Amino acid sequence: MQQVVIRFCGDSGDGMQLTGNLFSSLSALLGDEISTLPDYPAEIRAPQGTLGGVSGFQLNLGRDVYTPGDKADVIVAMNAAALKVCTLGSKFNHPGAVFNTRDALYKPDAIIIVDTDSLAPKDLEKALYTTDNPFTELAIPESVQVIPVALTTLTKAALADSGLDNKAMLKSRNMFALGLVCWLFDRPIDRAIHFLEGKFAKKPTLIEPNTKVLVDGYNYGQNLALNIRQIVVDHTRTVPDGSPTDLRRISDGTPTAHRRLADGREEANPYPGRRSADGRPTVNTTPDVPAERPYTSIAGNKATAWGLIAAAEKAGKRLFLGSYPITPATDIMHELAARKDMGVMVVQAEDEISGVCTAIGAAFAGDLACTSTSGPGLSLKSEAIGLAVMAELPLVVIDVQRGGPSTGLPTKTEQTDLMQAVYGRNGECPAVVIAASTPANCFDYAYRAAQIALENMTPVILLTDTYLANGTSLWQIPRLADLRDIRPQGAPDALAGRFNPALRDPDTLVRYFAPAGREGFQHRNIGLERDAERGTISTNPENHEQMVRTRQAKIDRLAERLPRLTVEGNTDSDTLLVGWGSTYGHLRAAAEALHCAHAHFNYINPLPANTAQVLAQYRRIVVCELNTGQFAALLRSRIEGLHIEQYNEIQGQPFAVERIIDFVKP
Amino acid sequence: MTPQDFKSDQYVRFCPGCGDHAICMALQKAMAEIGIPPHQTVVISGIGCSSRMPHYLNTYGFNTIHGRGAAIATGVKTSHPELTVWQMTGDGDCLAIGGNHFIHSLRRNVDLNICLFNNRIYGLTKGQYSPTSPKGFVSKSSPFGTVERPFIPAELVMGARGTFFARTLDVDMPTTVNCLVEAQRHKGASVVECLVNCVIFNNGTHAWIADRDTRAERTIILRHGEKMLFGRDNEKGLALDYSQGLLPVLTVVPADDPRVLVHDTTLADPTLHRMLALMGQQRYMQVPNGADLPDDGLPIALGVIRNVAEDTYDAAVNRQIDEVRAHAKAHTFDQLTATLEQF
Numbered sequence A: 001m002q003q004v005v006i007r008f009c010g011d012s013g014d015g016m017q018l019t020g021n022l023f024s025s026l027s028a029l030l031g032d033e034i035s036t037l038p039d040y041p042a043e044i045r046a047p048q049g050t051l052g053g054v055s056g057f058q059l060n061l062g063r064d065v066y067t068p069g070d071k072a073d074v075i076v077a078m079n080a081a082a083l084k085v086c087t088l089g090s091k092f093n094h095p096g097a098v099f100n101t102r103d104a105l106y107k108p109d110a111i112i113i114v115d116t117d118s119l120a121p122k123d124l125e126k127a128l129y130t131t132d133n134p135f136t137e138l139a140i141p142e143s144v145q146v147i148p149v150a151l152t153t154l155t156k157a158a159l160a161d162s163g164l165d166n167k168a169m170l171k172s173r174n175m176f177a178l179g180l181v182c183w184l185f186d187r188p189i190d191r192a193i194h195f196l197e198g199k200f201a202k203k204p205t206l207i208e209p210n211t212k213v214l215v216d217g218y219n220y221g222q223n224l225a226l227n228i229r230q231i232v233v234d235h236t237r238t239v240p241d242g243s244p245t246d247l248r249r250i251s252d253g254t255p256t257a258h259r260r261l262a263d264g265r266e267e268a269n270p271y272p273g274r275r276s277a278d279g280r281p282t283v284n285t286t287p288d289v290p291a292e293r294p295y296t297s298i299a300g301n302k303a304t305a306w307g308l309i310a311a312a313e314k315a316g317k318r319l320f321l322g323s324y325p326i327t328p329a330t331d332i333m334h335e336l337a338a339r340k341d342m343g344v345m346v347v348q349a350e351d352e353i354s355g356v357c358t359a360i361g362a363a364f365a366g367d368l369a370c371t372s373t374s375g376p377g378l379s380l381k382s383e384a385i386g387l388a389v390m391a392e393l394p395l396v397v398i399d400v401q402r403g404g405p406s407t408g409l410p411t412k413t414e415q416t417d418l419m420q421a422v423y424g425r426n427g428e429c430p431a432v433v434i435a436a437s438t439p440a441n442c443f444d445y446a447y448r449a450a451q452i453a454l455e456n457m458t459p460v461i462l463l464t465d466t467y468l469a470n471g472t473s474l475w476q477i478p479r480l481a482d483l484r485d486i487r488p489q490g491a492p493d494a495l496a497g498r499f500n501p502a503l504r505d506p507d508t509l510v511r512y513f514a515p516a517g518r519e520g521f522q523h524r525n526i527g528l529e530r531d532a533e534r535g536t537i538s539t540n541p542e543n544h545e546q547m548v549r550t551r552q553a554k555i556d557r558l559a560e561r562l563p564r565l566t567v568e569g570n571t572d573s574d575t576l577l578v579g580w581g582s583t584y585g586h587l588r589a590a591a592e593a594l595h596c597a598h599a600h601f602n603y604i605n606p607l608p609a610n611t612a613q614v615l616a617q618y619r620r621i622v623v624c625e626l627n628t629g630q631f632a633a634l635l636r637s638r639i640e641g642l643h644i645e646q647y648n649e650i651q652g653q654p655f656a657v658e659r660i661i662d663f664v665k666p
Numbered sequence B: 001m002t003p004q005d006f007k008s009d010q011y012v013r014f015c016p017g018c019g020d021h022a023i024c025m026a027l028q029k030a031m032a033e034i035g036i037p038p039h040q041t042v043v044i045s046g047i048g049c050s051s052r053m054p055h056y057l058n059t060y061g062f063n064t065i066h067g068r069g070a071a072i073a074t075g076v077k078t079s080h081p082e083l084t085v086w087q088m089t090g091d092g093d094c095l096a097i098g099g100n101h102f103i104h105s106l107r108r109n110v111d112l113n114i115c116l117f118n119n120r121i122y123g124l125t126k127g128q129y130s131p132t133s134p135k136g137f138v139s140k141s142s143p144f145g146t147v148e149r150p151f152i153p154a155e156l157v158m159g160a161r162g163t164f165f166a167r168t169l170d171v172d173m174p175t176t177v178n179c180l181v182e183a184q185r186h187k188g189a190s191v192v193e194c195l196v197n198c199v200i201f202n203n204g205t206h207a208w209i210a211d212r213d214t215r216a217e218r219t220i221i222l223r224h225g226e227k228m229l230f231g232r233d234n235e236k237g238l239a240l241d242y243s244q245g246l247l248p249v250l251t252v253v254p255a256d257d258p259r260v261l262v263h264d265t266t267l268a269d270p271t272l273h274r275m276l277a278l279m280g281q282q283r284y285m286q287v288p289n290g291a292d293l294p295d296d297g298l299p300i301a302l303g304v305i306r307n308v309a310e311d312t313y314d315a316a317v318n319r320q321i322d323e324v325r326a327h328a329k330a331h332t333f334d335q336l337t338a339t340l341e342q343f
Helices: A016-029 A080-091 A121-126 A151-158 A166-170 A173-184 A189-199 A204-223 A300-315 A330-337 A352-364 A375-391 A418-423 A442-456 A466-470 A541-561 A581-594 A611-616 A630-638 A657-664 B020-034 B050-056 B069-079 B091-097 B099-108 B153-159 B173-185 B271-278 B313-327 B333-337
Strands: A003-011 A033-039 A054-062 A072-077 A106-115 A145-149 A295-299 A319-323 A345-348 A368-373 A395-401 A432-435 A459-465 A472-476 A524-526 A566-569 A575-580 A597-601 A603-605 A620-625 A645-648 B041-045 B060-063 B084-090 B112-118 B164-169 B190-195 B219-222 B236-241 B249-254 B300-307
Touching (some): A003 A080, A016 A189, A151 A166, A151 A204, A300 A395, A300 A459, A345 B313, A352 A368, A352 B099, A375 A459, A395 A466, A418 A603, A442 A459, A459 A466, A575 A630, A581 A597, B020 B050, B020 B112, B041 B050, B069 B112, B091 B099, B091 B153, B099 B153, B153 B164
Parallel strands (some): A524 B060, A575 A597, B041 B084, B084 B112, B112 B190, B219 B300
Antiparallel strands (some): A432 A603
C-alpha cells in the first residue's frame, strides 16, 4: 500500500496522543513520510467514558504523504464513546444517527480494533447508546472488519505479577493496543521499545511494565493468529513533507524537478545561495555537498519557535517574545520559555496588548522581537502593530488562526484572519503578511518572517493555524550554516550626530536603524506622522501623503526581493487550484488526483511579483480556502478583471481532499 | 554633564504656564546630576500632553500609543537592562487606558522611572475629567459634575506592591529634582507623581497646596532620616495617635513633641507609607481644590515617601537565563537540533 491512515481514539486519559506519537516516530524511523493531526476534546477533563471526552490522533504514513488523510483505514477504539465518535463523526451526538460514508471518520472497508472490555452496559450508557449492541445500533457495515480484543483483561493479565495497582495497570492499555498495531503493520517491536524508553526516561519505573504490555500486545497479534492480513506500507521517503521551501542555502537533495516558474522565467536570485526554482543550488554552494541531513517529526508550533531561534542566532540578535496565553498559539511561548539555554527571553505579559508592546520595546532596543497569538489577540494587538508600521520597527507577529469571530472555536482550524492581517489596522497601514503551509515549514516561514522584519524594518505577520500548530510532519533538520544569511538593517556610522528615524535607503526605502544605546544616534521615534526629512512630528498635508506612499512603496518593492509564485502538478492543465497557507497538502493531493495545476501562496502581502502573469495562464482558477473567500477577494482587488471560482469550507476542520476533487472535477 | 546635554533641538510646545515646563527642566537637571549619558538613557511615553516630553530630551525617545508606555518600557528595560529607562505618562494615559500595564509593571518591579503627571484632566483632548478628577468635577464630558470616585495614585501604587513612590509639585523645583534623582537611583519601578497645573483646562487644580502663601501649612516635604516637620517655621510635626480606636492615626503635634516621627522610606511594611501618602487625599479628591471641606490639619505629603529595595524583574529574568545557560549542554541551534530524535 502506498498510504495508510490510522486513527487512535479513546478517552482523554487513555494516552492516545502518546500512542499516536510513538507510532509516528516509529514509522518515520522506518522511512515513512508522516502527517499527523491530534484531535483533542474541547474540555480539559470531560467525564470519563463520555462522548465529550474522546481524544483522537490521526496519522497518515507511507509515500507522497501530504495530509493526515481524509478518513482512516485503521481505527483503534479504546472505548464505546470512541467507537461512536469515529463512526458518526460530527453527528456523534445526534440521537438515532447511524453509520454513513460521509460522516464516518473511517473508510467503509476499514479495520476497527475495539476494546471489548469497555463495552459493558455502564460504558454504553455513558456514551449514550440505547441498546446493548453498539455495532448494530450504529449500523456499522459488514464491509468494516471489526477486531474485538479484550484489551483491559489482556493488559491486566500481562501485568499480573508487576505489583502495580489496578489503576496503574489500566493506564497501560494503550501500550497493548500499540503492540497490536505494531504487529498489524509489521513494525519491529525492538524499535518501538527504544522509543518507549525515551518517552519514559524521567519515569524509569514505568518502562518495564509498559514494555511488557507492548510486547504482549505484539505477540497477541502474532500468536493468536488474528484473522487479518498484515498491512505492508511502501516506505521510500521522497519529499520530506511535500512542502516547497526557498530557505535552504544548499539543496537538501529533494527531487523537485516538477516545480518550475510558471511564467517560464528563471527565478530572480536576490539572496546569495538561495535555491533556484528547480531545487538545485545556484551560487555559493560549498564544494562538499552535505550528506543527507537527518529528519525528525515536528509540530507546527515547535517548528515556528525553532525558526525564530535559528533566525536570532543567524542575525546575531537576542530573541525576545512578548506573549499572552491563548489557544492554539501558547505552545510557541512554552517552547521558547524552555529555551533559556539559547538565551531566549520570554515575557508572559499581562495581556495581548502588552505582549506586542513589550516586543516593540525590545525591537526599539535592537532585539529580534516577536509576539505570538491567535485571532482575538491579533485584534487586540492591531493598534500596536500600527505603531510598529509607523515607527518602522522590526517585529514578528505570529497569528495561529482558529475558528472565529470573537472567541469562536478556540481549538479548531480556520483561515479567517487573512483580511485582518492584511488590513486590520487604522489608517493606510501596510505590513508584510506571510503564511506557512506545512507543520515543518513553519520553521522556514518563521525564519523568513524574522529575516524580512530585520532587513526591512517592518512588522511581519506570520499566519499559521490550529491544523499546522498541532499537526506534525517530517522535518529535515538543517544546519545553521545552511540557512540563508540575515543582514539586519543598521545605520551608517557617517550618520552619527545627525541621525533621525526618517532617513532611509533610497532604493529599498528601508529606513536606517539605530538601537537604543548606540552612542551618537539618539533620536525620537513616534507613532505620530513624521517629517520625511527630519523625522520630527509633522502635520503638513503633502508630507503626510508622501509618507503614506513611502510606507506602501517600501512593502511593494519588497516583492521584487521575495520568491516568485511557482506552479506544481500538471502545469499544462487549463485548471489551476489556488490556495494559501495550511491547505497546501490537501490541494496538492487534490491536484495530483485531478491532473491539474496547483499554485500555493506563502507570500500574501506583498503578493509575489509574478502573480498576475501566472494566473493569466489558466482558463479555470479555483481558489480553495477555509473561509468565505478572503484570499479570493484579495486577488480580485489586486488583479483587475480576474475571474476565479471559489471553493470554501468553514467548519473548523481541514479540507477533505475528496471534497475538493468532487467540486473541481469537470 | 550639564542639563544642556539633555536638551533636544526641539522647541518646547507645552502651553505657556503649563506645569510640564517645570518638570521638563527638572528632568534635564536630574539627568545631568545622575550622569548616565544621553545615549544610554531611554524615555518612553504614551499619548497626552506629558507624553510629548521625549521630544524635548536629547536621549533615545519613543512617543508611542495611548496607555502602552509601561509595556513598551518594560520591553526595553527587560531586554536591555543596561539602559536607563524613563516613562512619561499622565493621569489618563497611566491610570485609565494604561491602568493594567501600570499596575503590572509595579507588581513585577521593572526598573523603570515613571513620571506620572497628574493634572486631573485630559488636556490634549481638550478637557474631559480623568480618573483623578475630584468627585463632582465639572468638565466637558461631565457637565453636571462627575459621579465617579477618583483614584488616589499613591494608594494604587501601594496596592500594586510598588517599591518606590514620591510626590512633588511643579512649582517646587528642588523637591522635584530630588525625587527624580532618587527615583533613578532606586532599583525597581519608581513612581513620581508630579502634581502639575493645566493652565488651559484645569487652571489652579493644585492651587490649594501650591499657593506660596499656604504651601508650608498644607504640605510636608518628607526626607529620609529626618523628623516629619512642616509649617511656615517648621513648628509642626507628625506623630501617631493611638487613642482614636483600634488603629493609630496620624496627627499634628508641636515640633518639639518627642512623639514626632522620623521618616524612614525603607520600611518593608507599607502601612505607614500608605498613611503618609493618603494624608489629605480624601479631602483633596472630593471637591475641586478640596478647600470647602473641614481641615483636619494634616498636610499633603511631598518628597520620597517609599523607597524599598527588592529584586527587579529585569534583573531576575536575565539572571535566570544566565543560570540556565551556565548549566545547559546546548547553546547554539546546531547543538539544540542534535538533541532531537533523528530518523
